Structure formats: C-alpha cells, structure tokens
Amino acid sequence: MSNAAILCVDDEVPILKVLKEQLKRSFGNQYIYEVAQSVEEAWLVIEEMEQDEVKILVIVSDWLMPNVRGDQFLIQVHERFPEVVTVMLTGQADEGAIDRAKQQANLYACLRKPWREEELQQVIRSALN
DSSP, rough: OOOOOEEEEOHHHHHHHHHHHHHHHHHGGGGGEEESSSSHHHHHHHHHHHHHEEEEEEEEEEEOOOSHHHHHHHHHHHHOTTTTTEEESSSSHHHHHHHHHHEEEOOEEEEESSSSSSHHHHHHHHHHH
C-alpha cells in the first residue's frame, strides 16, 4: 500500500468521481486517492492522513465552493504544508484569485473546467517530478 496521496476537493460529486477515475487510470496503485466535498471535509481528511503517516503530495481544489474559496484553502494548505503541490481546478475563478493563489499558495497550475484527461495527467506527472 502506498503512503503517498493525492487529494481532490470539489463540491460536486460527479467531478470528484471523474478526477479519481482519471488519476487511478493514469497512476494506478502508486498513490492513495482521497476526495472531499468541502474545505471543512478536506481538513478532516488531511488530519486523518497525517495521523496515518500518509504524505499528501498534491491537492487539486475547485475554486468556487461554499464557505471557503479554493484560493483561500490552498493558501492555508501552503502555510501549513509548503511542500504540498497545489493545483486549482476552476470554471469560474477570476484572475485575481488565480494570482493570489500563485503568490501566496505557490500555485503549481490552474486547470480550466472542462479539463482534458491528458492535461490533468501531464500537470500531476510534472508536479510529482
């Protein structure tokens, strides 16, 4: 069993299912694939993985979510875990949010919805190298 994970955060269950399927298809059993439907749930998953000594390598987060926007979440993640690669997935983020995430969360990439599977695979693969 791998002790390295990729976490996907999006408030839409169908998006999370597709992300998880595409990542599994691309990377097989190399990683653990976790999903969360909100930032609050994501923090619970992060804490659980920390307790289980699972290292989160990449977090892919939607931007437009209830309560906390994706850029704010990724900034918080970067403050606590600067080694985690952050990727924003969005159909609606404004340029200000993307710039803020680049500057304050060391945003690795921003994927626009609808994304292509090859594009997701390429971003994650290069992020992990």
